Amino acid sequence: MSHEIFALRPWLTNAHPLPNAPVGMLGRTEAKFFYHLAKDAFTGRGTIVDAGSFLGKSAYCFAKGLQANPMFDSSRHRVHCFDNFLVNEVGTIDFICHQLGQKMSLGESTREIFERQVAPVRDLLEVHEGDFHVMPWQHQPIEILMIDIAKSESLGKRVVEVFFPDLVPGLSIVGHQDYHHPWLPHIHVVMEYLADCFQLVAPRLDDSAGFVLTREIPAEMLRRAVDYDFSIAEQIALMDRAVERLPVEDRHVVELARLTLRLAANDWMDVRAEFESVERRNTHRTEDATWVRYVDGMRNSVDQSEGWQQRNLGHFERSLQLADNLIARGCNNSHVLSLRAASLGGLGRHGEAELVYREAL
Numbered sequence: 001m002s003h004e005i006f007a008l009r010p011w012l013t014n015a016h017p018l019p020n021a022p023v024g025m026l027g028r029t030e031a032k033f034f035y036h037l038a039k040d041a042f043t044g045r046g047t048i049v050d051a052g053s054f055l056g057k058s059a060y061c062f063a064k065g066l067q068a069n070p071m072f073d074s075s076r077h078r079v080h081c082f083d084n085f086l087v088n089e090v091g092t093i094d095f096i097c098h099q100l101g102q103k104m105s106l107g108e109s110t111r112e113i114f115e116r117q118v119a120p121v122r123d124l125l126e127v128h129e130g131d132f133h134v135m136p137w138q139h140q141p142i143e144i145l146m147i148d149i150a151k152s153e154s155l156g157k158r159v160v161e162v163f164f165p166d167l168v169p170g171l172s173i174v175g176h177q178d179y180h181h182p183w184l185p186h187i188h189v190v191m192e193y194l195a196d197c198f199q200l201v202a203p204r205l206d207d208s209a210g211f212v213l214t215r216e217i218p219a220e221m222l223r224r225a226v227d228y229d230f231s232i233a234e235q236i237a238l239m240d241r242a243v244e245r246l247p248v249e250d251r252h253v254v255e256l257a258r259l260t261l262r263l264a265a266n267d268w269m270d271v272r273a274e275f276e277s278v279e280r281r282n283t284h285r286t287e288d289a290t291w292v293r294y295v296d297g298m299r300n301s302v303d304q305s306e307g308w309q310q311r312n313l314g315h316f317e318r319s320l321q322l323a324d325n326l327i328a329r330g331c332n333n334s335h336v337l338s339l340r341a342a343s344l345g346g347l348g349r350h351g352e353a354e355l356v357y358r359e360a361l
């Protein structure tokens, strides 16, 4: 069936092909998307890469799909799983505690949970454990590349450097699991820069988007993408195009990602106006808890950005007001406390400033 599935879209049916799927961060539709890619699109002319395996859910979906694929050859076909299998952030502690009732701390290994969850398909997996920045990869054609590891610009660059040279024109499918995510605009910038070589075949499935490589990426373009050699103006122009490429109903989260980029360019006044416009155009999404969380996070980012700029302009009353509003909304990280302390200092309230600085530290 190969790429016909992007017209048939079996992941949108009510079927439940993965009744006992493990705990993980994939939504229901994208889990089925990965399953069907391995079952219906995979031809065996390349391998499958699961970059960012976490507790094994995406790996399990690919492996189950492979097993259901008539072309499956158990002696050759594998899913390559990349992860450092570490608790890298506080959110992971909360996730594992909530989903599995297991208490973990920062830096602890999640490998045992991964092994437990993928046990039924373990023979199909080849695990590459370690920091992806330095993980080796034995070059071979990649037919399906799932990217859920591009959590920073440097990891995004590494994904392009390590895997994109092994993509095969007309064959390879790239799933970007964080495409509909507000804080990782480097993903959109790179995919839009390479848009002449990729076709967007699945605009939005939960947080994922799917692309097919249609022609070879010229060496010079690949180099620029690996280096992430784009001025902020170029990045914003590419992001504008990335937004326009999406169907209107699929743009909202990528519009937030554009705001993340524009905040880095420091034009908070325009950013606030655009943020309010995005929010107004999406009031029908307030039942969607993820959307509400993203909007709240972006409001905090805009307020912090304005707060620091107002403070730098000497407008201490305004920066203090913004810091107080953030703290009242529960956003009381050390960055916000430092803003409050700096504003109090600017207003000559040095005793209070010192106490807040201590709290920030």
Ligand SMILES: C[S@@+](CC[C@H](N)C(=O)[O-])C[C@H]1O[C@@H](n2cnc3c(N)ncnc32)[C@H](O)[C@@H]1O
Binding pocket: 023, 024, 025, 026, 052, 053, 054, 055, 056, 057, 058, 059, 082, 083, 084, 085, 086, 088, 130, 131, 132, 133, 148, 149, 151, 155
């Ligand atoms: C959102 S999770 C992946 C979710 C997974 N695909 C699933 O199906 O549930 C992202 C993963 O990236 C991994 N990661 C983040 N930074 C990494 C790094 N520098 N090297 C290796 N893995 C990393 C994390 O350990 C985490 O498991």
